[in-house]
Amino acid sequence: MGPSLPCDSLEPTDFTDEPLSGQKIRSRIRASQKHMSQLSDTPIPWWQVMAIGRNPRTTLVRLAITLVLVFVGFRMSIQPIRVQGISMQPTYRDGQRRFLNKLAYRFATPQRGDVIGIQEAGKQVLLLKRVIGLPGERLRIVQGTVLINGEPLEEPYLQPPTNGVPNPARWNVAEVQLQDGDHYVIGDNRSMRQDDHYFGMANQNRIVGRLMNP
């Protein structure tokens, strides 16, 4: 019995009497070289495996795909916003940074109490408001109290302001009937003058998403 050769895993050699062409010879040499390099005893250092993996090219491709997926996913699902103005004070202050979940209403509708982003001018300028009225409801405000279908609405999110003016102040809004897709939205700062506060009905198609970290 002759000495064993380290080529057990090589593809079976074609032992035919046919003369081998130059191309076949070259491809066999390449296959043999590749196999020999795989059998090489030199181990890859662990830090190299940790940093770039066993095959740097594959790692790079995986990294690029992951980055693209993360970027696209982020752009599709989250929108960073910067709060501007005082209409949501003291819950949200001017200059605070927050994120909107743009997928929140893909399979659901806004609920009462949600703080939502509404398109004001295009996709970049949004209004940040709280939903207080839902489609189909009758809403009115009497002396600062919100009445939904005639019943007073409890609003635990309204905080007493520090300037002594009651929150809510004595605002009055005539009754409105909310149609399909209409949500009544308003800010949390109702101690300001009613005329200076932008509120009303927002249609579902202008709602961008729900605030992620209320």
Add this chain to the structure above:
Amino acid sequence: MSPLRQKTLMGVLLALAGWALWWVIPSEEERIRGVLEQSRASVSSEGKPADGLALLARVGQLTQCLTRDVEIQVDVFGGLSGNLSGVDEVRAAAAGMTQQFPGLKVRLSEIQISELMPTSAKATVVAAIDTGSRTGQTAQEFELRFRKWEGRWYISKVATVQALRTR
């Protein structure tokens, strides 16, 4: 020349001719965008001279984009509001505005043209307006109606788009 080469050359020439036609003859949408750009440029001061003649020229350029019975309904919450009817009222208002805000800059974005018919069209556009003062920056969405007359598009109505309704 071989028949294959002849056919290839013919294909390339046809593609080039198509591209040239597309380039030379703009689509209706391109024409509408052109009118929007002309009106934007005539309203924006952006450091252009604001003397009498230059002002007249700019206002004249604006009125070339409008129908004679143009209607402008502006109602920006906490800001400008009012209605203008007819090209003369718009001309006077534009002249006053460009004099009042010599550093006025208007930038249009998110232009969407819809309901494009042979002689009418609708567009929504976001206008970023900078009056030149420290706090004078705002963005507002507008809905515009267009009418086509003798092969040219004109703005016939401008109205602000309200994010929230009270009624």
